[in-house]
Amino acid sequence: PPALRIRSLGLQIGGIGILDEVALDVAPGALVGVIGPNGAGKTTLFNAISGLVRPTEGTIEMHGTDITRLSVARRARAGLGRTFQTSSLFPQLTVRENVRLAAQARVGGSYSLVRFPHRDDEATRVADEMLAIVGLTHRADARAGDISHGDKRKLEIAVLLAMRARVILLDEPMAGVASGDVAGLVESIRDLHRATGCTVLMVEHHIDVLMGLVEKVAVMYAGQIIAFDAPQRVMSDPLVQSAYLGSAA
């Protein structure tokens, strides 16, 4: 089954259609870009997939299981991970402690408030493995609040991996990242995808970033997915050019 299978997804808020008959099949292990002008419904689609909002119609399946009515926590346990446009890290904890906390939640048992009582325990081993995947090993002992925006995005991904996410939704991961750090973050996303086989959907406005990275691009416009194809094909479509490039920032 597809990693994600979305059918007839609709969301109305106050009588206004925010998502309209959205259909999408994402193959397991695919890396997919999501583009579209501001207000198109990209974040709302991620919210619906992750359970933050309940759709008014339609279904969402993940790896063949209907998750439409599951809570946010149950979807997370089923392997769904997402980042937000604002950061959700513990700034006072170190990079490794942030990931270790997530690993601990999955491994089970209570997290000791004494910092690193057992540096060689299972959760720490998982944390170090995930930090290596995203290329953050050299920042493991830095305070999360002190690292660059680009490294924070990498850390958020490592946290999701430690929670054993298999389908990862990244909402504008490049936002706020210094231009010099964008290439490094793109490499981390490429590495995460290669190393883990996770399915990744990312909202990204920079077409040049997506061109060399993703296999497919979904174009959202006015609550609909108006195209879903290889990036080169999508960007050469005249309708997409006028709909997307006509209104994007």
Ligand code: ADP
């Ligand atoms: P994007 O991420 O593509 O910029 P959003 O998903 O954030 O778009 O928003 C899509 C539309 O839905 C916008 O018009 C936004 O104002 C509206 N919207 C999103 N969430 C709510 C909400 N909770 N209540 C009312 N309108 C909302």
Ligand code: MG
């Ligand atoms: Mg927006």
Ligand code: MG
């Ligand atoms: Mg958004």
